[in-house]
Amino acid sequence: MRNLPVTRGQVTLDAAAKTPYIVTDGPAPAPTDPHWGEGAAVKDPSFHSGDLASWSVPGTGATVTRNARGQNELTMAAGASPTVSQRLTGLIPGTYAASVWVTTPTGRATTLAVTPTGGARASVYADSSPLTNNLGGSDKNGTTSQRMKVLFDVPAGRDTATLTLSAATGPGTVRLDDVRVVRSARTPLDGHWFAEDFENVDAGWGPFVFGGAGGWATDPRTHMAQRNAPYTQAGWNGKLVDDVIGGQNSLKSHEERPGLVYRTLPQTLRLTAGRTYRVNFRHENGFDGDYRFVVGSGATETTTALGRARTPTTFTKTFTAGADAWFGVRKVTPEDSHDQADLVLDDLTVDDLGAGAAKNCSCPGSG
Ligand SMILES: [Ca+2]
Ligand SMILES: [Ca+2]
Numbered sequence: 630m631r632n633l634p635v636t637r638g639q640v641t642l643d644a645a646a647k648t649p650y651i652v653t654d655g656p657a658p659a660p661t662d663p664h665w666g667e668g669a670a671v672k673d674p675s676f677h678s679g680d681l682a683s684w685s686v687p688g689t690g691a692t693v694t695r696n697a698r699g700q701n702e703l704t705m706a707a708g709a710s711p712t713v714s715q716r717l718t719g720l721i722p723g724t725y726a727a728s729v730w731v732t733t734p735t736g737r738a739t740t741l742a743v744t745p746t747g748g749a750r751a752s753v754y755a756d757s758s759p760l761t762n763n764l765g766g767s768d769k770n771g772t773t774s775q776r777m778k779v780l781f782d783v784p785a786g787r788d789t790a791t792l793t794l795s796a797a798t799g800p801g802t803v804r805l806d807d808v809r810v811v812r813s814a815r816t817p818l819d820g821h822w823f824a825e826d827f828e829n830v831d832a833g834w835g836p837f838v839f840g841g842a843g844g845w846a847t848d849p850r851t852h853m854a855q856r857n858a859p860y861t862q863a864g865w866n867g868k869l870v871d872d873v874i875g876g877q878n879s880l881k882s883h884e885e886r887p888g889l890v891y892r893t894l895p896q897t898l899r900l901t902a903g904r905t906y907r908v909n910f911r912h913e914n915g916f917d918g919d920y921r922f923v924v925g926s927g928a929t930e931t932t933t934a935l936g937r938a939r940t941p942t943t944f945t946k947t948f949t950a951g952a953d954a955w956f957g958v959r960k961v962t963p964e965d966s967h968d969q970a971d972l973v974l975d976d977l978t979v980d981d982l983g984a985g986a987a988k989n990c991s992c993p994g995s996g
Pocket of ligand 1: 700701806
């Protein structure tokens with residue numbers, strides 16, 4: 630800040646390029662507190678302030694740094710094991726989702742945990758960041774930042790919780806950004822190890838993230854489709870498949886381009902090498918040949934055709950997880966393969982059939 634002389638009713642500013650200035654008549658007013666995160670459950674959730682004043686940081690190694698795009702991010706330095714926490718207030722009893730962008734070096738566990746007052750601690754962790762964020766509309770595209778999310782429950786009569794971000798010590802830097810806490814709800818497990826009916830997705834696509842079909846930093850043609858019968862359903866104006874199979878929402882891929890459409894990540898669905906899993910879902914699919922279900926182990930893929938299915942059809946796949954296991958869907962034909970080359974997926978369940986190969990498992994219904 631400096632004073633400018635007024636000469637014959639004019640001021641002259643020696644200005645630098647790409648630098649904003651404010652000229653005031655008299656003393657500059659004190660900056661007002663922007664109340665970062667106002668109206669949300671988390672104060673300064675995106676670290677816009679540039680510091681950790683809204684967070685409790687007892688250890689060392691946690692700082693806010695500015696990335697090449699000018700975004701402030703929470704950074705956890707190599708060789709440290711910092712803990713950054715915040716008390717959430719004003720919650721109401723029920724289920725919430727807490728989530729954050731995370732990128733972490735392989736083998737360095739980074740954890741998002743929430744402990745509701747009087748309730749059960751819930752946590753999720755990432756210990757690898759194997760997938761580039763290819764979402765064109767994401768300000769994290771081109772990085773390996775992906776969301777990790779955990780559901781927690783505020784008990785009756787309580788309204789507070791403690792949210793904690795922490796990293797195990799290890800080489801390489803952890804980056805976190807955009808902490809989000811919103812009301813949510815669980816898909817009933819009905820005896821399954823994992824279940825997703827897409828009825829309470831607060832952001833993203835359940836356990837799936839965009840795989841990059843169509844190229845780098847592009848906008849996928851996959852989204853959460855909402856039922857608006859009859860217009861969204863098969864038979865309306867020549868529609869071949871239902872946009873929504875069960876409930877009010879399904880995951881719909883519309884005439885996707887070639888490539889991996891979506892896949893799970895360890896932080897969204899943690900599969901353990903050597904254990905056998907049965908994946909089951911309902912789907913509709915406009916044509917034969919366009920989409921394949923993929924079981925991955927690192928960069929190795931085993932695929933199974935998803936056939937034409939113009940009414941709700943059950944698909945089941947049982948596999949033994951390899952290292953860095955995941956599953957998803959790949960479009961294997963060109964962008965213009967068919968009009969309405971649409972794949973709709975819903976009512977996903979996963980059963981953990983235990984250690985060992987599938988053929989040694991006596992679990993009923995496996996296959
Ligand atoms: Ca930020
Ligand atoms: Ca559904």
